[in-house]
Amino acid sequence: MDLQTDIPHSARIYDYLLGGKDNFPADRAASADIVGDWPNLPTSMRANRKFMARMARHVAAEHGIRQFLDIGTGLPTSPNLHEVVQGVAPESRIVYVDNDPIVLVHARALLTSTAEGRTGYLDADFMDPDAILDSGQLRDYLDLERPVALSLIAILHFIIDDNDVRRILDRLLEPLAPGSILALSTTTFDNNPDVVAAGVAAYNAHGIPTVARTKPEVESFFSGLEILDPGVVAVHRWHPDQESSALDDAEVTIHGGIALKK
Numbered sequence: 309m310d311l312q313t314d315i316p317h318s319a320r321i322y323d324y325l326l327g328g329k330d331n332f333p334a335d336r337a338a339s340a341d342i343v344g345d346w347p348n349l350p351t352s353m354r355a356n357r358k359f360m361a362r363m364a365r366h367v368a369a370e371h372g373i374r375q376f377l378d379i380g381t382g383l384p385t386s387p388n389l390h391e392v393v394q395g396v397a398p399e400s401r402i403v404y405v406d407n408d409p410i411v412l413v414h415a416r417a418l419l420t421s422t423a424e425g426r427t428g429y430l431d432a433d434f435m436d437p438d439a440i441l442d443s444g445q446l447r448d449y450l451d452l453e454r455p456v457a458l459s460l461i462a463i464l465h466f467i468i469d470d471n472d473v474r475r476i477l478d479r480l481l482e483p484l485a486p487g488s489i490l491a492l493s494t495t496t497f498d499n500n501p502d503v504v505a506a507g508v509a510a511y512n513a514h515g516i517p518t519v520a521r522t523k524p525e526v527e528s529f530f531s532g533l534e535i536l537d538p539g540v541v542a543v544h545r546w547h548p549d550q551e552s553s554a555l556d557d558a559e560v561t562i563h564g565g566i567a568l569k570k
Contacts, residue, residue: 311409316514318466319408323383325350326357330383330414338514346507348500348559352543353462355560356493357385358552359543360461363491363566364389366547368396371568373457373489375450379405379434379480380463384417389459390427391420398422403449405440407433434463435472437479455487462562464529465495468519473529481533486570490533493543493564495520500558507561526563533567540565 316338324331324339331339343349367373374397378389381404387395390402402425404418412431421427428449432440440446450456458480467473481490497504497520504520511518527540538545543564544552 311413316516317408317410318511318516319382319406319411321516322353322462323385325353326385328383328385330410338516341514342507342510345510346503346561348503348561349507351555351559352495352561355542355544355552355555356462356562356564358549359493359546359562359564360389360459361387361392362547362549362552363564364392364457364459365396367457367489367491367566368393368400371455371457371487371489373455374400375454375456376400376402376459377405377440377446377450377456377480378402378459378461379440380460381406381411381418381429382408382462383411384414388418390418390425394422394425394427398424401426401449403428403430403446405430405432405434407431434460434476435467437476441480441483452483452485454485455489456484457489457491458484460490460492461564462493462495464492465518465520466516468517470521470525470528474531477529481569484569488569489566490530490569491564491566492526492529493562494526496523496526496542496561496563497521498523498563499542499561504561520561521563523563526565530565530567533569535565535567 320335
């Protein structure tokens with residue numbers, strides 16, 4: 309397995325900026341360049357990680373979802389999604405999906421589970437939703453006749469074409485039962501446009517295609533669904549805890565939200 313440790317990698321940059329250890333000199337060098345243009349990026353990433361945890365807890369506790377399909381999982385960073393939802397409902401089932409070799413190497417850390425629930429990992433590409441949905445492993449873990457939470461955290465900004473995003477979302481949501489939830493977060497221009505533009509350019513300069521979007525563009529990804537309270541907002545404003553509430557809006561450049569399939 310060629311991990312291409314000499315080439316910066318988005319998952320390893322994310323890991324480094326969150327304070328992780330699963331990264332290499334190329335990732336750290338790229339991170340330094342990107343943060344030089346986008347100094348609040350580490351704050352945004354930490355806020356996004358906390359959004360994931362609050363979202364997962366909320367969906368499990370308030371909406372009773374017991375099945376989660378998390379695509380674009382990235383490197384394990386505690387608390388992982390399964391730890392959050394199984395803390396609410398130990399019988400919850402989670403399938404993580406990613407196709408990065410570095411994530412596959414660390415997948416065992418994601419395969420812990422309560423005795424009552426199940427946690428699995430599927431090596432598949434977000435750009436090929438049929439490969440995800442047709443996987444026997446997915447069907448072994450999740451019952452698509454019952455509601456599923458589809459979680460897409462900090463992945464859509466690596467898909468440049470909005471039409472590709474909508475095509476993939478439509479395909480992934482199509483077989484999910486009514487009562488299912490779509491949860492997503494993605495980079496936005498809105499809170500700090502000049503800084504985000506410079507940071508996105510830095511990502512692209514390091515060979516990592518990246519795009520930022522406006523709030524209406526992010527909202528359009530929930531087309532056909534009922535966007536739930538408090539709507540699409542900067543992630544630190546989504547059902548915030550005390551720590552998140554203290555953040556300045558200009559520091560957080562990721563929008564997030566959830567929506568219900570009826």
